[in-house]
Amino acid sequence: MSAASWSYPTDRVTLREVGLRDGLQLVKRVPSTAGKIDWLQREYAAGVRCFEVGSFLPASRMPQFADVRLIIEEVSKLEGARSSALTLNERGIDDALTTQVDEIVCVVSATEEHSQANMRRSRQAAVDLVGLAVEKAAASDHRPLVNAGIAMAFGCSIAGDVDQGEVLRLAEDCLKAGADIVGVADTVGFAGPRQVLDLCNGMAALCGDRPFIVHLHDTRGLGLSNASAALDAGCRVLDASLGGLGGCPFAPGATGNIVFEDLVFLCETKGFATGIDIPALVGIRDILERELPDEELYGALARSGPPPNVNWAA
Amino acid sequence: MSAASWSYPTDRVTLREVGLRDGLQLVKRVPSTAGKIDWLQREYAAGVRCFEVGSFLPASRMPQFADVRLIIEEVSKLEGARSSALTLNERGIDDALTTQVDEIVCVVSATEEHSQANMRRSRQAAVDLVGLAVEKAAASDHRPLVNAGIAMAFGCSIAGDVDQGEVLRLAEDCLKAGADIVGVADTVGFAGPRQVLDLCNGMAALCGDRPFIVHLHDTRGLGLSNASAALDAGCRVLDASLGGLGGCPFAPGATGNIVFEDLVFLCETKGFATGIDIPALVGIRDILERELPDEELYGALARSGPPPNVNWAA
Structure with a gap:
């Protein structure tokens, strides 16, 4: 069994809370460290176990992640919880490896155009960075997983x-470079469920039992239609953020x-039994409302409540 | 080929705009007749062809549908457009048959409890009313379709x-009573996509080429996850309302x-090519905002716009 299968068992669904990273990417105000800790502790109590908690970048560029080391430390105190964080260059990888982070996340763009415009590097250079992260992680004391995400x-x-074939080739390149787990991201929300089903079928064939x-x-x-299609195609690890926190840089509003x-x-x-308490989760939105009063929150269950009287597990 | 197959061809998707009926069920303010006509004419111009436009009930009970006859007349002026309206008792059926309505909709509750509480009749009596509507429609001059919807x-x-078997039995009873088309409604929004796929597979088997x-x-x-599942199971007729207008009487807010x-x-x-112009459709929301300023509208495309540069038909 691979290291990733141990963290993300393929016989059940794992949901990764990325609100503390992706959800904070565009925020107008930086939440307090205490607020972040409250958020992750209460989600942990509600049954969530995987937290993407920030990005290793200079605090001058991304002040919302200045406390990423502290948040990783907080996650490490919670039995069975796992932290991940973005590392976008060698310096970020080195910095991450000085912490107890359980997983470092590298990003590869699906298109050369986006890779050059967004990261000022080629896709091949981004795949090479995955390989470097793998080497450095293997040489580290606590050997975090290396996660390679294909953006766009x-x-x-x-x-x-x-081109979906190109996405699959990049995912394969990342696996060959030693990534423990690969992911595909609909970064700008263009996907429809048929497309998700098709690409996930390809990913399932590529990844085998990983x-x-x-x-x-x-x-x-x-x-959610896309998430449903991903589950249908055998995907068992999905990202999301509480209250749908976070926007899209390419579609204001x-x-x-x-x-x-x-x-x-x-x-x-x-x-799919998630072990997560939905009403408890909905209750945690009050932290976001308090800490990030300028951000809009989304979600239907927070408005309606879960259906009464219906046994969904049947 | 059945009469319903002519109105709802099974080789493509038909989307029914029910905002003028279901969307107005709970409104705090009654929209003007001119506003309703503007709404349907502009949706027609955007490519929509099926409109559920009201309910035949005393205007004292449902003032928002007092102009249902006028709206039906307006639809009849639009080449290829079709109107439908709810008829909840014999009086409603008789009233509807004095108009040019293209389809009369009868409702049968899936559960005896809801049937008694909501309609003060048994489910069998509701099925019998479908049979009466069929007889009366057949004896009428313009012979509208009879649509039987299973609520809840x-x-x-x-x-x-x-019990999904009971829903299928009720749908079968409605077909035996002569209904041209049957439907299943998630009246209170309890469904998940697996359940929708299962019931729609049963409906597809029951309805055959209808x-x-x-x-x-x-x-x-x-x-939308449920709609995607319904399409996967072969459903080709779906209801929706512009801006998601309409609430839920059992889940305030x-x-x-x-x-x-x-x-x-x-x-x-x-x-599925719908022939409907999405940006034009989004633009029509301004009528709802003007006519129903107290109602909240929903929808992601109205916020984000459709994705640029991506050829979805490919």
Whole structure:
């Protein structure tokens, strides 16, 4: 069994809370460290175990992640919880490896155009960085997983259509470079469920008994439909953020990541037991409302409550 | 080929705009007749052809439908457009048959509890009313279709779980009573996509080459995921309302019908050409904002716009 299969067992669904990273990417105000800790501790109590908690970048560029080391330390105190963080260059990898982070996340763009415009490097250079992260992680004391995420995998804000064969080749390159787990991201919310089903079928064939991650945004309203399609195709690891926190840099005013609590509900209706307490999760939104009063929150269950009297597990 | 197959061809998707009926069920203010006509004319121009436009009830009970006859007349002036309206008792059927309405809709509750509480009749009496509507429609001059919708088909606000076999038996009873088309409604938004796929597979087997309708609410955020599952199971007729207008009487503050414009987008991403112009549709929301300023509107495309540069038909 691979290291990733141990962290992300393929016989059940794992939901990764990325609100503390992706959800904070565009915030107008920086939440307090205490607020972040409250958020992750209460989500942990509600049953969440995987937290993407920030990015290793200079605090001058991303002040919302200045406390990433502290948050990683807090996650490490919670039995069975796992932290991940973005590392976008060698310096970030080195910095991450000085912490107890359980997983470092490298990003490879699906298109050369986006890779050059966003990261000022070629896709091959990004794959090489995955290889470097693998080497450095293997040489580290606590050997975190290396997660390689393919951004813009379902459509690119610059190049438009994305060839799914190219996405699969990049995912394969990342696996060959030693990544423990690969993911595909609908970074700008262009995907539809047929496309997600097709690409995830390809990912399932590529990854075999290794898990893979699908990261979706609800920019155009199809986020949960896409998550449902991903589950149908055998994906067992999905990203989401509480209250759908986070926007889209390419669609001002648009919604962000898929809504964590609604995703839990989707999984439960499909017969996947998540171990996550939905009403408790909904209750945690008050932290976001307090800490990030300028950000809009989304989600249907927070408005309606879960259905009464209905036994979804049946 | 059945009469219903002529109105709802099974080789493509038909989307029914139910905002003028279901969307107005709970409104705090009654929109003007001119506003309703503007709404349907502009949706027609955007490519929509099926409009559910009201309910035949005393105007004292439902003032929002007092102009139902006028609206039916307006639809009849639009080449290829079709109107439908609810008839909840014999008086309603008789009244509807004095108009040019193209389809009369009878409702049968999936559970005896809801049937008694909501309609003060048994489910059998509701099926009998379908038979009466069929007889009367056949004896009328313009012979509208008779549509029988099973309410609470995916879960009941009173009884909780709903036996899917019973829903299929009721649908079969309606067909035996002569209904041209049957539908299943997630009246209170309890459904998940697995359940929708299962029931729609049963409906497809029951209906054979006849079309069937799925009516979904987005109360708990799974509306479009459920629509995607219905399409996967072969459903080719779906209800929705512009801007998701309409709420849920059993979940105050919750969202209403699935959002028409987002549903069009879902269909297009799945390869179903709808002939509907999404940006034009989004533009029509301004009528709702003007006519119904107290009602909340929903929908992702209205916030984000459709994805640029991506060829979804490919």
